[in-house]
Amino acid sequence: MRLYFEKCVLDTDRRELRRGERPVPVQPQVFDLLVHLIENRDRVVTKDDLLEAVWNGRIVSESTLISRINAARRAIGDDGEQQRLIRTIARKGVRFVGEVEKRQAVASSSLPIEGAPEPPAATMALVDRPSIAVLPFTNMSGDTEHDFFVDGITEDLITALSRIRQFLVIARNATLRYKRELPDIREITATLGVRYVVEGSVRRDAGRVRVSAQLLDGGTGNHVWAERFDRKLDDIFAIQDEIAREIAGQIEPELGRAEYERTKATPPENLGAWELFHRGMALIAQRTRDGNAEARRVLERSLALDSGFAPAHAAIAWSQAEDLFFCYAAHDPKDILDRARRAVVLDDRDALSHLALAWGLTFDRQPESAVNAAKRAIALNPSFAHAYAILGRLLIQSGRCDEGIRQAEWALRLSPFAPSARQYLNVLAVGYLYLGNDAKAVEFARESIHSFDTWAQHMIITSALGHLGDHEGAKHEIRETRKHRPDFSITQVLRDYVVFDATCLDRLLAGLRKAGVAETSKLGLTSRRS
Template sequence: MKYHFADCVLDLDRRELTRGSQPVAVGPQVFDLLVHLVENHERVVSKDGLLDAVWNGRIVSESTLSSHINAVRKAIGDSGAEQRLVRTVARKGFRFVGDVIEVRQPDASGEVGIAQRLSIPETTAAMAHKPSIAVMPFQNLSGDPEQDYFADGMAEEIITALSRVRWLFVIARNSSFAFRGSPVDVKQISRDLGVTYVLEGSVRKAADRIRITGQLVNASTNGYLWADRFEGPLDDIFTLQDRISGNVVGAIAPQMELAEIERARRKPTENLNAYDCYLRGLAHLHRGGREAVGEALPLFRKAIELDAEFAPPKAMAAWGYFWRKINGWTTDSALETAEGTALARDAVELGRDDAVVLARAGHALAHLAGEFDSGIALLDRALFLNPNLAPAWFLGGFLRVWHGEPEEAIDYFEHAMRLSPVDPELYRMQAGIAMAHLFAGRFEAASLWADQAQQNLPSFLMAVATGAASQALSGRTEDARRTMDRLRELSPALRLSSLKDWLPIRRQEDIALFADGLREAGLPDQ
């Protein structure tokens, strides 16, 4: 049994809590307390009820209970001030107020962790060529046959939105809707339609509100990759329909990409083709470390050798060179900049209608070639082609940070996080928000977001630098000095005089603010 809420997954069988795809260490009583609150989220749980459930009726102090409640909130990203998920009800107890999705795994093979859950055994040759999905007719649970049109429309909107994801093969509406009225047998549908994934869902209308649920199933294992629930007023059902389809696509596309990466990684190394080399390269690139990027680039080059017209590996290789630059890992800066720029230009030429290609290549061009306006235009086109592409949102956020638009940038980053809350690139979004807060003068907020990014990827130079500067500017001198020590370990050659060459910050006041913070933290001028 698993419970999904906010960006957390609570796995009862494994007694694991993950948040933002990262495991969260909690004590056994804190875990049991969270489970009890989540399982009883429809009602207020009294303090006596918690003592009975977690401490078996044993008497504990008020402070012990309070400290455990605080630990629960901290573990799931909540706080006593916000109470977004765990609310204190005066003189009554506590209530879990977040939206909870309950996922029951169909058998033991479905009860796996993230890495196993995303593995895809080999299927047919057609299925291995490209990830494939069938969106089934959504069930109308309203008891009103006249609402069938809305359930059908919901599925059709999702089919249309998924069809914009160029690396995904989507079964046409008429084929998947041929199963209307039949029990959903995922394995049979997989065999009949030749797909790896099946998306099923339901629609329930009550009074002036509507609730829609969706589940993405790996047909090979019958295990769930993703599940969520959406609820809202019925004032404008078509607006709600658009929002839900966008959220569904934004949420499941990264999960499917991760699944395909894992499938490719498990293939024998002698059975390589351009697409699998590309996916293997992505697996390394998402890890973000220096060695990982070093392993990714040869795989992208191999994919290009196998298919010179294949734009995605060119875009991702260009982006890999950008990532080496921003972390101070280049061995020959001029050569790598020239190679990355050439790859980005080729990718844009070959992938004019590929949102992923335009997003990565456009961002790389802005950083490597200084073509800032072109980079923003390419990212805007990527969002026009696929408004649910989380990387296009957070990469667009970065370009707006450098352009001096921190508030708009934060909107971009937050939108990306809503679309893909368990994204393997979450640390990039967190670092971007940190830098935006820094330039907006909110130094404590910048420090908190930089800390989160560093926890997810300790070697991310920009996140460490942002953390050091924001700590210094907020008066936390000792913390800033310690963070600066880490910065020196990561990039001994970094100096204040090289900031302009390192990051494409356009506003002089932003460069000056960043430099002031790093200077106070201890970074030398020359």
């Protein structure tokens, strides 16, 4: 449905707003608030109405509510002084007072304005948020009866990508024109006003299916990512869903990296809130002390542009939690939890915010609540590989090792080439250590170290080698661990490594003691973090 008012068009199906000939970037909550006001323009909408419609009944501060209303006004060219379209009714609420015309949406690459000429394709402006179009996948089987399966893959992929709130995904009706004829990629991105394009093909033969997909940079036409997926055709609809989730899971980190590469040479003061957010996330993905510190500086710039930007709050909490986990720097766990909770209040449907909350609850020693927060992140974005890995770690540290290992394995399957994928291997290593499969724990932890070397992996290897009776190997790993943690000791592990299940903790410590790890550090460093 399209809603026309003044010089604006609000497309509720594509979740897009245009003012004049330009798309207007709008945060999800602001968009929802605007739609609710327009759809209920025949009455005054109270604060309670907005809380129920936009925040699912959650209580938010008065300043947050006012901030969202003002953002909605700015998006449609209104302001708090004139109140031409959104009017505040003293002590009652707010009401949309503009004239609105409803029309059914039709397939189009742009949102035409009543009485205005269609903007030239080449001048379609890009929105601040990274945007992506999924082109209809090509049926390579030569049998039109398979078209339904190919179309299903395309639709499921659009749905999966749309659940990643950090990206704007163009609706399928805007790309149907390219099903039979495919012009140059740069022409497509200019026409649709997107930055990236996904295209692919499907081939079915003798009970098997092969899906090839690639992600292209619309500005250069260069490949950002490509992969092939082979499956046995048992349950067609389950296979469609599974392949779509895997493609989305692999595309998400690649888009993040591409955005970082695209903007890294641009001074921060010239970037928007979304671009700064993606730069911050790329810095966090480095998993280093300096990367996390620089990420927070970048993310604070993002919040200076939009103080209610939930993903930036969530990313700051995430970076602080990883500092604690890897012993990079000290932070108050309460501050992490408060920041994550604020992100969730600002946007309850943002998966990253719920995953940051899971981190915060971890360090607040609330394992059940942390597990629920991670599950909520997955429900919001089923392709979020890191959420599966964090859930896996939480389950393993709670003694539910088999469940946790399955979650970590799925994270690796969803996103095997993500910057954090090697970290997922260490989650598996911990699970196998607790289950008594020490050889496998050593194997996975050592593989993780190749590209992600922290004290935690060496500590796990030390414990596993202690159980295996490999004293020489254990001595070597103790030395390696102390390169990261000079105060490595039983006391330091108890302080810095979060384990919820007593049996798991006992096995970890027993292995460390067998390996010869001292009870306390002789360096007198147990009270500070390196």
